[in-house]
Amino acid sequence: MVDSHKLIIVLNNLLPVFIFIFGFTSSWETPRLTEASVGRRTLATDQTHPGFISIDCGVEEDYLNGETGILYKSDKGFINTGENHNVSSSASANNYYIETWKENRNLRSFPDGNKNCYTLKPELGKNNYYRIRASFLYGNYDDKNEIPEFDIYVGVNYWDTVKLSSAWYMLFLEIIHFFTADTEYVCLVNTGSGIPFISALVLRFSNSSFYNLANSGAALKYIMAIDLGTSNNDSFRYNDDDYDRIWLSRQFPSSVPIYTSLNFYKPDYDSNKVPAEVLRTAVKPVNGSRSLNYFYQSSGSPTSQYIVFFHFAEIEESAQYRLREFTITLNGFRSEPITPQYLRPGSINSKDLLVQGVINFTIDATEKSDLPPLLNAIEYYQFLPLPFSPTDPSDGDAIMAIRQTYNINRNDWQGDPCLPNEPSWSGLICRFNRTPRIISLNLSASKLTGEISSSFSDLLAIESLDLSYNELKGKVSEVLAQLPTLKVLNLSGNKLSGSVPRSLKDKSDKGLLVLSLAENPDLCQIDPCHHKETRNFAVPVVVSVVSGLVLIFLSILIAFGIIKRRRQRELLIKSTKDGSFESKNRPFTYSQIVKITGNFTTVIGEGGFGKVYLGTLNDNTPVAVKLLSPSSKQGYKEFRAEAQLLMIVHHRNLVSLIGYCDECGNMALIYEYMVNGNLRQQLSETNRNVLKLKERLQIAIDAAHGLEYLHNGCKRPIVHRDLKSANILLTESKQAKIADFGLSKLFITENASHISTCPAGTLGYIDPEFQVSGNLNKKSDVYSFGIILVELITGKPAIIRSHERSIHILQWLSPIVQKGDIRSIIDPRLQGEFDVNAAWKMVEIAMSCAQPTSIQRPDISYVLTELKECMAIEMALERTQRMQNNMTTSGKSVEMSIANVDSDMVPIAR
Template identity: 75%
Template sequence: MMSRHELFIVLNNLLPLFILVFGITSSWDTPTLTEATKHDVGRRKLATQNNPGFISIDCGVEEDYLNGETGIYYKSDKDFIETGENHDISASASRNNYYVVQWREYGNLRSFPDGKKNCYTLKPEQGRNNSYRIRASFLYGNYDGKNEIPEFELYVGVNYWDTVRLPSLWYMLFLDIIYFFTADTGYVCLVNTGLGIPFISALELRLSNESAFNTTYSVALGNVRASDLGISSNHSFRYKDDGYDRIWQPLQFPSSVPISPSLNIANQVDDLYKVPAEVLRTAIQPVNGSRSLNYTYYSSRFPFSQYLVCFYFAEIEETARQDRLREFTITLNGFKIGPITLEYLKPLPVSSQNLPVQGVINFTIDATEESDLPPILNAMEFYQVLPLPYSPTDPTDGDAIMAIKQTYNINKDDWQGDPCLPKEYTWSGLTCRFNGTPRIISLNLSASKLTGAISLSFSNLQAIESLDLSYNELTGPVPEVLAQLPNLKVLNLSGNKLAGSVPQSLKDKSDDGSLVLRLAENPDLCQMDPCHDKEKKKFVVPVVASIVSVLVLIFFSILIVFCMIRRRRQQEPLIKSSEEGSFKSKNRPFSYSQIVKITGNFTTVVGEGGFGKVYLGSLNDEAPVAVKLLSPSSKQGFKEFRAEVQLLMIVHHRNLVSLIGYCDENGKMALIYEYMANGNLRQHLSDTNGNVLKWKERLQIAIDAAYGLEYLHNGCKPSIVHRDLKSANILLTESMQAKIADFGLSKIFLTENESHISTCPAGTPGYLDPEFHCSGNLNKKSDVYSFGIVLFELITGQPAIIRIPDCGVHILQWLSPIVEKGDIRNIIDPSLQGEFDVNAAWKVVDIAMSCAQPASIQRPDMSLVLTELKECMAIEMAHGRTQRVLSNMTTSSNSPEISLLNVDSELNLLNPIPR
């Protein structure tokens, strides 16, 4: 038995590590910190060699250093990320928290005030096809003096990892994940959700044991906690005790007592999970002679999660050497494992692989009738299974766009991480196709200050359909290899300094109509066929030479006049109005005869509005298009028509209907759009539609529309207000992707300070902001109100104005008393026949109610609406997985195996630091 003095000395020596893990301040005298500057270069090299498979990043410092207490070599993050700002924790945090002074990696951070997505690039030496434990650490510490704790999202690769939420200024948060690298490069991204500036204190990567944790390209494991049982102090273990640098925290297990440790177990540790000997030295057993250990864990944040549970046993009692049997079984969520027999000082891990542990973790460890000793448990780990539904961008496309970024030194804030995913954070200027593995189909680098030759890396974008490099400083020839791109339909090289001849293969594609080739404003680029070099022409007879010279002069004069006329026509405004002004379109021009041909002489009408009719068409017998033809008799239609063109020339988003081209010929005006094969949302919700939209489809449509509207409000500078959002203006592709259409009434905020738009009557009854009738003003919150009505249509299947005999009732009037009764099944569209998750349904109802508040100040921003809808989808997907698992369980055999599942990040929140 140690004396109080001896115990004090032991605890005092262990205090620095204890402070690192738990963030607890102390008034005890503390040992002097060993600074990295006291270690020579050889010590640093040794530290690097002793950290195999480690990447340790101290975020927000300029220089690398060795942490002398842990033996871990930390690198500055300046080589891992291109954006962000370095900050130190506030002075009060440093004074009040001893560990901030002792442990350098938590005394500073990097914040990201600019951009929606900021990503760290990780390139482990072991490369792809390996599992790694990634730990992200966060301590706000009031670094900015605002006393406002931010909330933001964390992504690993292209998939959502977790949401960073800190309960106090001094709280220390560790988030761990075991992640399988499918490529040599991986990303950890911080995403701004509009609730504060993201930041990070440290980022650490450790090579994990792949055979112990079967992570794949589609599944990761979120580490909730590693629990050390039976330890009498608050001491925690990590590297170097644990080669994987897990943080083993003490856990007070209910109805148990600790067992005296053995001192000889270190030589016996050789198991797959590499549990530290220091952790296995202690254990617990039932209290008061009981023969059972019981434990229950439930996460309110993740009520439908799947889990992996790992139990670690090692016989450490001397009595077990005296022919006394310790045998027990484990009953985990109703499934029995065992019997299990322990041998003295031989570690035994048991994991729940192939066993469905879901929702609640409930286990009992019972001694068998033959057992002489009660059961014991030395340690355990919980992991939460995190599905990874999305695959990264096609590697060929990813390598090509990265090479282009490096060649031209493109420093756009959002060009970080994966180019295409997450969908809402696709790189600006890129359009991707998401059928399976994402592919880049459009790249717009117009006016991006590109210099030098056209990189051959563009030719590696094999799926690209449109490439715009116009109005840069590109020089040299036009590469012939661009003609080999199989899907390229538009190539815009106008406004550069290109020289030489245009490759014949590109000319041929342009002549046969398969490629729109734009080469204007390249003064040194010869576009004639063939190019004439007058200095090489030789004429034997002077008279003939004179005649030819005159003819050449006449020819070039005619050519110049022709070019001037053509250029003047090209520069004429698409739509002219003495009252409304004029504008130019950069989209592909079509003649009226081509419009007639595209629509088959206006055979099939697919829509009609105040502007005129919409016809179904086809370009080159390939992709169908929609052609909106302006009626000459429509005055209001003309204004809407013009506004739509103006906006669609400057906005581009996957959830906004795309403009392909236009026609402006002798007063005949038409716009060509991508064709939306499944019509509009209102059609799918009508009683006459035989195919009922499933609940998950409705949620996805709501998310798609929210993405489009959020882009107009917050992604466009200045912001854009749609002013006529309704279910009839939400169109659906063949794959049921939703896109917002009909921008005829949309308006742009002319200044960022402008809070509203004074306007003449706009919008559609049922969707119009109630405040408009009082103020005559529409703003972004007016669109939010309209979106709330669309949500109610998706929820109930009813239109905005419900028709009853002799009158119409607004959907809110009809719905409010039903919502007050609290019966969700009378609210949800009865055609769904109850196939929805109740929790997700109520959450969508709450979102819709908040959007449709009568006072605009009470309505949320679209960024928050989008975040909430995504959480609804997560709940619904988890519900679906639960139903599938339960279904499988009812049909499976009675001899289950043990499964690989997971746990809750709430336990990853370490103890708050007392001030």
């Protein structure tokens, strides 16, 4: 048994309320370990235990914890950002958690960067289970007494939100995670509610076959491990427990504790490795009763799903000659009879039955049993979906090699390059399909030195690579021409030499590659570069004179060109400091527009500005060409505003501007072509391809990402002012992108709360406050987004028109919401194929956005978080249905797996 480390676990706000069916409510005090309670503890002797990583965050030197025998390392080798701090000395005196838990006396905080990640590389590598535990104690280290709140991620997936009830509250967060790679990250993400920090981070090898997570796309979030039958508030941890679980001592009401001092038979293989000290105690019903009952109500989401582990061993000597047999009924599913073996550990779990909302079980003696049931210990974990995959390994390895080669030390270049997608690495854009791929890398003015690394050639999905204005030297590598999707390559402003490979020149000449090589004085842009020897023959004087004049003239032109380029760079630097932006979009002539559109043959859309035509670039890339009509109501000013705005904003969920034309009164904008049209068309009753709820949720999440970037990701917040379902466009894979920025406005200052403007927007989506105040702000876009969410849920347009009248969609929705009739709200074309909880949550999000006053509406960042949680609910249902379908098709009943040393698997059947 172990000391204080085994205690409390005032686990994250996870101390549950336990209500027992016998009618008792138990309120357990947090146990404190005394010298007497640690009498049975033995120190670990293996200070380099394989699979153990113990990090004391914020200390300068490694040290051996004399009480546990565990070697704690400084976090300097696991992260290179952050600041070390000690908790407040004025308040730490006589504080139990500070005195007992040495690793809580200090911490590391992260005032810089939105994402800061610890890198974990266990000795035993991938394809193993590991228990990861993070602990947090604020301790008023900054003397501000303002407790922060922030998110923690494991790899690329959301783990939990760190919320502390007080400055001296010690919080644990713990999961069991299957490593699919040799390296994993634990990242702290700033959500705008204070500076993230961490006190300690540990990793423990826990390779139990019972976890069965390898192909589940999930982790197990620790709730509690209970040692039953112990009466003295003992708690156990490492090294009693090889997996370093923290076992809390508990006693069931209406039960009798039993105990043995005998040693257990050690099995040849026991993947659960429940400590003998835990198994030596158990509970059985009070005299005369033949049942044990247990009920746990989650304090979190009612859709949370749990896995329960039961551990038992016969410890009564008299039971060797009598039969003890019982069944376990868990949330209505009953196991086959179980007979615990004398002094031999046995376990059973519900891995094939995810328990939702509550944990409710009864252990009943069978009719032929001579003895009542017993239970030695239980563990329960929350099923934590991990829906996102990390960046493609080849891209990930390549960008890591590039970072190491050029010693790039950007604060936000930590963890996975693409995910969490807000924030991803600066200068990097990813495409998000099943596996994220890097499609754009901007390392301009990043102080890169040396030659162009061959690792760039491993970015096989890259479309744009900007290495301009660095100190790169040597030759331009031929491998860059072999990148299959590269469309833009900027090598300007370096010290490159030699000749440009013919393959790059050919791609550029064919219009397949935009190649920039300016300001490389020693670079010959003709391949090959031949320097012929001067021959000694007479040259007529007139030729010499003419040649000299030509050279002088060319020199003057070059000088003027250099001066002009330098002036442009100075203006660019100045404009960047002033908050202005540079356009990198390609200009087109009107004749090119005519050619691209086939003389304006195919109309694919029309609005107040004019018509949108389908076009094709030279490389057969389809584009959408928006042409300003001379009679346009929207006008030249708004049309130009859209072009200017799209030149300065770049996000995967905003429609990309490819080019523009502004020639002799003819103005056109060239966009990426969105194969699946707009969201309103997809939701139309005439569309036969009905979007599933999961697809609708993903579209909402995509659009929220784009809007969150406009509101919170730009240096000056941008209000769209005309957000509607017709302006949400969809790619071939139904990725959503916001379009039509003609009415968008930048806030005049970063602190501006609103902008006064002339009428804007579309009927049905306009903020009700606008009609009163004439002001639009970010919350006006949130209102419009709420209407779009209602459209996604119901399938109906913002204005519902009939022969009798036209009504706003909220007028139709509100009374149905009050009745609580979700099936009358959801688009009937979904035919009931949705999770009711996810649907209700989506309705609640939409209604919160569409509140009549802006102060009642949430920020889009909060909306995005809620939508992601809604998606997790829907995916959990999908996963459960898939498991049930698999069991149905195999002809098997729902089972619980059992691992008993001397017995076969014991299933739980219906």
